[in-house]
Amino acid sequence: MIVSMIKKSEDSSQLLRVTITSNKEIAPGVYYLSYQRTHDFLAGQVIKVSLDENNPPRIYSICSGNLDPETSILFNIKEGGLLTPKMARLRPGDNLLVSAPYGGFISSGQSEWWISTGTGIAPFYSMIRSGLGNKCRLIHGVRSESQFYFQKEIRSVMGEHYMTCCSGEEVPGSFYGRVTDWLSALDELPTNIKYYLCGKALMVVDVRDLLIERGIPFENIMAEIYF
């Protein structure tokens, strides 16, 4: 077993020391980091991550399936950030402190629309790998084509229900513009399903406002904001 307990509680404020099994740069400045799975979790949940006990942890969505042998996160380097520039330099065999998974951004298992930008794809990729992608539609917005993480795998599961929007360049097969532009162009939006939004605050607020304007009840909108 490569995991040693720092504290025994499963409370998310307690951190466990884990050993990194891989940390790959999958797009410029964007990393997919994995360690051997320590806990059961529900797709959509998050973990706290830190390099050592002296630094405050940051929160990351789990970006792997609930039965995958490894737990993974997807993160981008924030210049001047406390954690991500150092985390990007970690290699297999290095240690990281992680919490037990927690959080309530959980799929209902019914038909849903999932809307994300950038690394906000993480909880939805976890849901897809956990077998929850069949009844849902995923809209992913990015600035450049290299940021359509896991595109092939997602397309193979979701087919036409996976919509990509690229705002920074024209990409064949993708909508040229933001997710809000794509949503605005639709004649109708289903009002009787749940919408799950994940990404930066600005996108989440803009999409939420748009959905409410289009008649989606507030209680049908779930949001996970990366602040």
Ligand SMILES: Cc1cc2nc3c(=O)[nH]c(=O)nc-3n(C[C@H](O)[C@H](O)[C@H](O)COP(=O)(O)OP(=O)(O)OC[C@H]3O[C@@H](n4cnc5c(N)ncnc54)[C@H](O)[C@@H]3O)c2cc1C
């Ligand atoms: C629920 C949740 C889930 C999340 N999931 C993910 C995820 O899956 N993937 C992901 O990439 N991120 C995710 N995040 C964001 C993540 O937690 C971190 O905030 C992010 O990775 C940056 O961490 P950092 O320590 O490198 O940067 P920080 O130290 O937090 O700094 C962030 C930026 O602010 C600037 N800054 C810092 N301090 C100051 C200051 N005093 N004044 C002005 N500027 C300042 C820094 O230069 C940097 O550019 C999530 C956040 C939440 C809340």
